[in-house]
Amino acid sequence: MNALTNRRHPAAVVLLLLLGLLLTGTAYAALAPKQATAASTAAGADQVAYGKELFVANCATCHGKNGTGTKSGPSLAGVGAAAVDFQVGTGRMPLMNPGAQAPRGTDVKFDDEQIAAMAAYVASLSPGPAVPEAKWLDAKAGDPARGGQIYRVNCAMCHNARGAGGALTRGKYAPPLIGVEEKHIFEAMETGPQSMPVFNDKNLSPEDKRDVIAYLKSMDEEGNPGGQALGSLGPVSEGMFAWIFGLLILVGAAVWLGQKSA
Incomplete structure (x- = not known):
């Protein structure tokens, strides 16, 4: 009976609470992100300030002094550093x-330092997609076969199955993807510039995007072993080429034979 009474002593509740707080604090200290040092914080602030100077001098006319947009350009709140790196880069x-x-x-x-500074400034306005990690x-770590499947489902209808690009409506177009830097391919999928839809992590994971990059880079390496690409439209353009030039050769041969027999 005494043992039961001791276990229920009010002091035991206090001790349990203290123990719980101690364990929680220890776990947080071990797992929480490390606080930035004063030097790194100052460096980040200097970069943002430098980026703002560049932004005001080169971008504010269209996007507004604080990036809130004007009649000539959209707001940049929420576009993130990735959008700036893509558009300016x-x-x-x-x-x-x-x-x-x-x-x-x-x-x-602009050089890389200036682009990074402007990206840091725009990122400070509102949270958005960051520049992708290396x-x-x-591309060597990706799966080009899987990337090809993802690309054909999500990208080929605009950019062509071979990444040659294609026309859209009202004077817009999907640009060619051959020779584009890996970082800019990732950023385009992440931010959806112009007419392109946004493929965030809920649509395509970073691994998916890397596989798409691997597929596009495999086509870079492959080249056009058959000669002229003819727009990379496949049998349609190739068949039209053969039909037109083959027909011209047949007509020329018929004319020549007709003149010779006469």
């Missing part, structure tokens, strides 16, 4: 000439 932004679609630029206006960009 491919030379699509800053946009030189307004049109139905921003084409890939032949000359990127492990998701390694």
